[in-house]
Amino acid sequence: MDIELIRSLTRISRSLYGDLDRSVAISEDTLTSVSLLRLSEERTLERASKVLIERAERNPPRLLALQHPFYRLAPIERFLLATLHIEKWPYEKICRVLNLQDTKLLQSWAWSTRMKFAFQELETDLVYPRGPAKLGHSCPEYNASSPWTQRLLDDELSKQDRLFLQNHLMACTDCRKSLELTRKLFFKIESLIPVKDAHQETENAAARIFENWKAGESAFRPIKTTFAESVVKFMAIPHIQFGLAAFAVFLFYWIKH
Ligand SMILES: [Zn+2]
DSSP states (O other), X not given: OXXXXXXXXXXXXXXXXXXXXXXXXXXXXXXXXHHTTOOOHHHHHHHHHHHHHHHHXXXXXXXXXXXXXXXXXXXXXXXXXXXXXXXXXXXXXXXHHHTOSSHHHHHHHHHHHHHIIIIIISOOOSOOOOOOSSOOTTOOOOOTTSXXXXXXXXXXXXXXXXXXXXXXXXXXXXXXXXXXXHHHHHXXXXXXXXXXXXXXXXXXXXXXXXXXXXXXXXXXXXXXXXXXXXXXXXXXXXXXXXXXXXXXXXXXXXXXX
């Protein structure tokens, strides 16, 4: 499995469990069991994320709520914010993990979670991002529970829609203002997801998970181990080392006499 995917899993796990050691232990455990399903790497990450959310929902880490407002959100809401803002997952991928049939539900859920985090938990003094008070004749429709501004910032628009908006925004002050408010709020949310601050810690944790996962994989599927790895492993066995040393001594005397 690619180290980049393990990093992703580690960050997701930290957003769910907060505590480093706990998230590492649970990630390792989850990855080992999900690896047995022999899915593609991407699907392994998705399935492992699903298991991590379910475990966090069943047994939420309560003390965390005191440490940071982010942890006052439900595990599934934290997963949503982490995958949208940190991992930059497309809606489709998040829907697969959450078993959602289409992205419409996800969009309104994402919007309400973002607003909840910003205005309820963080109590930010930013202005609530509303749509234009009155739509002009060429303004895009503004759905207050899943606005186009969110789709644009999440990079979920088709090329055609994006082009239309780019042209429209140049001419329409109201829509531009609405987008600016949303953008400001998104930056604020992103900067306050604690997983982002612990970059080095997460990096080390991912390396640990990766090494253990690799060791587990080669024990399970020795055929996947490279020849060099097998030789190193073989040489590391104590009685093999002893045998080689004895053979060297024998060779030395045999050549000498
Ligand atoms: Zn407009």
